Amino acid sequence: MAVEITVKGEVVTAYLAGEIDHHSAAGMREKIDSAVDSNMPSLLVLDFGGVSFMDSSGIGLVMGRYRNLQKTGASLHITGASPQIAKIMQLAGMNRLAKIN
Amino acid sequence: MQTINKFSMNFLARSSNEGFARACIAAFAAGLDPTLEELNDIKTAVSEAVTNCIVHAYAEKIGKVYIMAEILEGGIIKIKIRDNGCGIENVDMAMQPLFTTVGGERAGLGFAVMQSFMDGIRVTSKVGRGTTVTMLKKISPRITVNG
Incomplete structure (x- = not known):
């Protein structure tokens, strides 16, 4: 699955790669949630630098992680979004939930 | 409006075919020499429509998804995505942002x-018979320097 996880102190970073759609999102979700559950970070960074395509399934992926992090008061950052990904995130109002670089 | 090129295909409503459908429409639309943004808009819209067929129309079975695309005079691409699934009871309500019937992590x-990424969309549906989504996008002509 196209997710690499790194843990540095209280920061978990998930490097996503490939195409995010309804087919691939479930596997990515499992891997991210497993890293968050075992490390209890104060910050989760979702790095979209390696993502070549994303539809609204990626929005569901971000919203679901945001909801989970709210339970522990942790923050969410989004980074590396291409213009195509930024366009769909803007449409969905993701900037209201997470810091987007 | 005159049809310049046309293709149609059908495939089983399996999630692994979402990427296949995007790749096919991207290859077909390439004939219009779209910008990267226009091509991504088309791929994203098709991905959404095909995902709807898989997640909603055929929630209980694996049916067939039909795609028909045309390149029309004036740089317009017309894409029709049809299923023979459960249909939508209230199309206007289904088209409201954030409306979803499945919950989970579908964003609705x-x-x-x-609607946002294409220039026109029409949805027709009959409960128990299926849904057809027809979308249009005009591809802007490019200015070529050396012919």
Whole structure:
């Protein structure tokens, strides 16, 4: 699955790669949630630098992680979004939930 | 409006075919020499429509998804995506942003993305018979320097 996880102190970073759609999102979700559950970070960074395509399934992926992090008061950052990904995130109002670089 | 090129295909409503459908439409639309942004808009809209067929129309079975695309005079691409699934009881309600019947991690943004990324969309549906989504996008002509 196209997710690499790194843990540095209280920061978990998930490097996503490939195409995010309804087919691939479930596997990515499992891997991210497993890293968050075992490390209890104060910050989760979702790095979209390696993502070549994303539809609204990626929005569901971000919203679901945001909801989970709210339970522990942790923050969410989004980074590396291409213009195509930024366009769909803007449409969905993701900037209201997470810091987007 | 005159049809310049046309293709049609059908495939089983399996999630692994979402990427296949995007790749096919991208290859077909390439004939219009779209910008990267226009091509991504088309791929995203098709991905949403096909995902709707898989997640909603055929929630209980694996049916067939039909795609028909045409390149029309004037740089317009017309894409029709049809299923013979459960149908939508209230199309206007289904098209409201954030409306979803399945919960989980579906954002309820599929139709909002199609509306926003394409230049026109029409949805017709009959409960128990299926749904057809027809979308149009005009590809801007490029100015070529050396012919």
